[in-house]
Amino acid sequence: MTRLTFRALLLASTLSCAAFGAQAETLRVAMGYDPVSLDPIATSDNGSIWTQLLIFDTLVRPDASGEKLEPGLAESWTVSDDGLTISFALRDAKFSDGTPVTAEDVKFSIERAASKESSWGRFYRPITSFDIPDPHHIVMHLAQPFTPAFNNLALFAAAILPKAQVEAKGAAFFDAPVGSGPFVLRQWTRGASIELTKNPYYWQKGKPAVDEAVLEVVTEPSARVIKLEAGEVDVALDPPLNQLKELKAKPGITTGEVIPYRADFVQLNTRYAPLGNEKVRQALNYAIDKSALIKGVLYGEGKPAASAMPVMAYADPDLKPYPYDPAKAKALLAEAGYPDGFEAEMLVNSGIATQRNTAIALQAMLAQVGVKLKIQMLENGTQWSTTKAGNYQMSLSYATSDTIDPDQIIGFVAVNPERANAYHTEWKNERLNELYAQERQTVNGPERGAMFREMIQILHDGAPFIYLYHPATAWAEKDYVKGFSVLPTSNFRLEDVTIQK
Amino acid sequence: MIQVILKRLLMLIPVLIGITLIGFMLLQVMPGDPASRAMGTRASPEELAAMRRLWGLDQPLWVQYLYFLRDCVTGSFGVSIFHKVPVIALVAERLPFTLGIVAYSTLIALVVALPFAILAALKRGTAVDGAIRQVFVALIAMPPFWLCYVLILWLALGQGWFPTGGVGQGVVQNIYRLFLPALVVGLSTAALIQQSLRAALIDTLKADYVDTARAKGLTGAQVFLRHVLPNSLISTISIIGVRVSWIIGGTVVVEKIFSVPGLGSLLIDAIVARDLPVIRGLTVFFAILVVIVNLITDICYALADPRVRLE
Numbered sequence: 001m002t003r004l005t006f007r008a009l010l011l012a013s014t015l016s017c018a019a020f021g022a023q024a025e026t027l028r029v030a031m032g033y034d035p036v037s038l039d040p041i042a043t044s045d046n047g048s049i050w051t052q053l054l055i056f057d058t059l060v061r062p063d064a065s066g067e068k069l070e071p072g073l074a075e076s077w078t079v080s081d082d083g084l085t086i087s088f089a090l091r092d093a094k095f096s097d098g099t100p101v102t103a104e105d106v107k108f109s110i111e112r113a114a115s116k117e118s119s120w121g122r123f124y125r126p127i128t129s130f131d132i133p134d135p136h137h138i139v140m141h142l143a144q145p146f147t148p149a150f151n152n153l154a155l156f157a158a159a160i161l162p163k164a165q166v167e168a169k170g171a172a173f174f175d176a177p178v179g180s181g182p183f184v185l186r187q188w189t190r191g192a193s194i195e196l197t198k199n200p201y202y203w204q205k206g207k208p209a210v211d212e213a214v215l216e217v218v219t220e221p222s223a224r225v226i227k228l229e230a231g232e233v234d235v236a237l238d239p240p241l242n243q244l245k246e247l248k249a250k251p252g253i254t255t256g257e258v259i260p261y262r263a264d265f266v267q268l269n270t271r272y273a274p275l276g277n278e279k280v281r282q283a284l285n286y287a288i289d290k291s292a293l294i295k296g297v298l299y300g301e302g303k304p305a306a307s308a309m310p311v312m313a314y315a316d317p318d319l320k321p322y323p324y325d326p327a328k329a330k331a332l333l334a335e336a337g338y339p340d341g342f343e344a345e346m347l348v349n350s351g352i353a354t355q356r357n358t359a360i361a362l363q364a365m366l367a368q369v370g371v372k373l374k375i376q377m378l379e380n381g382t383q384w385s386t387t388k389a390g391n392y393q394m395s396l397s398y399a400t401s402d403t404i405d406p407d408q409i410i411g412f413v414a415v416n417p418e419r420a421n422a423y424h425t426e427w428k429n430e431r432l433n434e435l436y437a438q439e440r441q442t443v444n445g446p447e448r449g450a451m452f453r454e455m456i457q458i459l460h461d462g463a464p465f466i467y468l469y470h471p472a473t474a475w476a477e478k479d480y481v482k483g484f485s486v487l488p489t490s491n492f493r494l495e496d497v498t499i500q501k
Numbered sequence: 502m503i504q505v506i507l508k509r510l511l512m513l514i515p516v517l518i519g520i521t522l523i524g525f526m527l528l529q530v531m532p533g534d535p536a537s538r539a540m541g542t543r544a545s546p547e548e549l550a551a552m553r554r555l556w557g558l559d560q561p562l563w564v565q566y567l568y569f570l571r572d573c574v575t576g577s578f579g580v581s582i583f584h585k586v587p588v589i590a591l592v593a594e595r596l597p598f599t600l601g602i603v604a605y606s607t608l609i610a611l612v613v614a615l616p617f618a619i620l621a622a623l624k625r626g627t628a629v630d631g632a633i634r635q636v637f638v639a640l641i642a643m644p645p646f647w648l649c650y651v652l653i654l655w656l657a658l659g660q661g662w663f664p665t666g667g668v669g670q671g672v673v674q675n676i677y678r679l680f681l682p683a684l685v686v687g688l689s690t691a692a693l694i695q696q697s698l699r700a701a702l703i704d705t706l707k708a709d710y711v712d713t714a715r716a717k718g719l720t721g722a723q724v725f726l727r728h729v730l731p732n733s734l735i736s737t738i739s740i741i742g743v744r745v746s747w748i749i750g751g752t753v754v755v756e757k758i759f760s761v762p763g764l765g766s767l768l769i770d771a772i773v774a775r776d777l778p779v780i781r782g783l784t785v786f787f788a789i790l791v792v793i794v795n796l797i798t799d800i801c802y803a804l805a806d807p808r809v810r811l812e
Contacts, residue, residue, distance in 0.1 A: 034762075034770060036581075036584050036774070037583060037584055039585065042585065043583075044539055044540060045583075045774075116551060116555070117555065119544075119552065121548070174585075189668075189762070190591065190594050190595075190762065191594070191595060191766065191767065192668055192760070192762045193667075216667060216760070217762075218666065218667070218760045219760070219766070220758050220760070223758055226654075226657075226658060227665050227666065230657060230661075232664060232666075379532055381533020381534065381537075381538075382532040384533075385532065385533075385534075
């Protein structure tokens with residue numbers, strides 16, 4: 001090396017260091033999941049989905065409340081009165097390589113999401129054809145009215161990808177993806193970290209506020225908290241709930257929490273003799289002290305559940321959970337012909353501490369009203385296949401919603417026959433089935449809301465489950481981090497986050 | 502010597518065929534289905550079937566097995582269902598960290614165990630020997646996850662000397678960043694080595710040839726370094742061999758707490774997700790590594806003790 005080039009190198013490296021030090025502001029987030037793939041149609045794990053939503057955009061997206069949609073890549077839209085056409089006007093957005101986002105890209109992405117290779121195809125197959133009047137407009141046609149179709153476009157699987165690049169590169173595209181979201185992937189070290197830099201072409205001018213974001217994979221919950229305390233990360237997702245109080249008291253650290261779209265409950269197989277009786281099922285609901293459960297098992301971080309539906313759009317704020325009333329539970333059991341209670345076996349996922357603890361508490365509470373619970377610990381997959389086959393009496397479980405529209409989850413937990421025969425309880429209510437069929441063809445609005453409220457009331461009264469709680473999701477952050485929050489959809493956005501040291 | 506090594510490598514083939522068969526069969530009886538893991542509990546039977554078809558899981562078992570053998574022979578070890586990447590690529594990303602922990606922890610173990618084993622053997626029966634034994638027995642008894650957190654709270658969070666976890670770029674940075682995890686693994690190896698090496702040294706010190714060497718007029722140090730130590734190292738070598746095979750896949754707890762992307766956590770994650778090709782591929786890969794480690798162990802025996810012949 002000549003002296004001159006050496007000096008040039010030295011100068012260059014000094015300059016780049018200086019530039020780096022002056023401007024690059026990095027937000028570091030410790031998350032518990034290791035993303036498996038950045039292909040939106042192939043994934044269902046949180047790590048992958050959260051990362052994809054930072055890199056890609058969808059046409060519409062849930063707003064911060066999680067109850068309605070706000071514009072994403074689409075500036076505006078109209079749904080026809082018959083519900084058969086949805087028209088979108090796209091905004092002037094660019095992918096991170098500078099090429100514009102066009103209606104062709106949208107068509108390609110939605111068709112890809114509906115394809116055979118997609119894990120989420122059923123969400124997009126109701127859209128049967130597309131019209132592209134010009135590169136900034138796209139019209140989607142449905143063969144039959146299907147209201148949830150619009151909401152499904154807000155799901156990560158409907159992320160808009162650059163057609164030309166995905167076609168040219170195939171699977172390799174997702175190792176260095178190009179999207180129109182706020183961030184661009186700089187480096188992905190599997191099992192360790194995802195490094196993102198800001199997308200210079202992002203359509204929200206002046207955002208993101210930070211230059212770089214690093215998602216560190218720290219699967220051990222306590223280790224995430226330790227990293228936050230040591231100042232190695234700025235945000236720690238999902239800290240252990242039993243450490244939250246202690247964390248709140250620490251100087252320089254604040255915490256936040258949100259109730260995501262999840263409800264925990266016990267499935268009751270209505271084909272099993274005592275559980276076929278509605279009074280028995282209601283009695284079991286009265287026998288559970290939900291606030292004690294939340295205090296003891298969730299360390300206070302959750303809400304009691306009134307039904308198997310998460311707290312989401314069209315939820316009825318006036319519907320109250322079953323109160324804790326052992327005397328009433330006993331009376332109902334006696335009325336149903338079980339004055340001395342009965343015995344039942346409950347399946348429990350052995351791999352999750354919260355589930356094990358809940359099971360033990362339920363056993364004690366039900367014993368108070370004479371119901372003897374036998375706990376059967378199982379591996380998750382076996383628990384699922386056993387309940388699916390109907391070979392169970394009770395099973396401690398939960399349901400989460402992928403979309404912000406309650407259609408998906410109510411079809412799953414309450415409708416029979418549908419996907420899961422009311423989540424394998426085999427409970428059936430004709431009025432609810434009717435409402436479900438109607439709701440799917442009714443445009444969004446108060447009328448559709450009333451249908452959901454009636455369905456949820458029927459589900460509450462029929463009690464094919466013991467309703468337990470909606471567990472909270474928490475995060476902890478340094479107090480200089482402003483504007484960070486986890487959304488009810490359980491992902492997080494980083495474009496508005498600032499660091500104010 | 503080279504012939505012997507080649508012969509041993511050839512012996513790998515029947516071992517590996519056995520491993521592939523057992524690994525394949527065990528996965529068939531494992532409950533849980535990758536399709537329902539991937540698509541969630543809400544997918545319909547038709548959708549699940551379509552996904553299984555896409556992944557080739559609907560093929561007859563023997564066909565799946567032959568595909569698996571083909572993938573092993575071509576060196577990809579299969580393609581991950583979820584990562585959509587050849588298993589060998591996933592292994593390649595993580596192998597450096599695992600091998601790093603193996604080498605680093607073994608070095609730490611030797612540095613810690615050798616002096617104390619020698620000291621304990623020379624001072625056997627004294628208070629010094631007793632004190633050393635107490636400390637090393639305590640090290641054996643210490644659960645690794647506990648030691649991890651103690652070290653993190655004390656040296657990382659308290660003193661700020663080390664990061665609390667995670668890996669960095671390049672060798673130098675990782676020598677620093679992997680110190681604590683390597684120390685946890687290394688200390689438990691050290692405890693095993695110290696106990697057996699002390700016993701071996703005491704035995705050797707009583708041997709006739711040691712007396713002969715002394716009678717020839719060699720100094721104490723010369724006798725110890727040339728005759729006693731090499732003859733006592735056999736047990737240490739076998740312990741290290743066994744430990745290394747274990748560390749390659751067995752340090753999941755340490756990997757998780759220190760956020761080190763090693764092979765152990767790759768395997769556990771694959772099992773949780775039911776990523777069958779990764780589980781199978783890793784099983785075979787671990788088997789190859791174990792056989793190689795055993796071979797190296799045998800070579801080390803021969804080097805340490807000329808009476809041992811490789812056959």
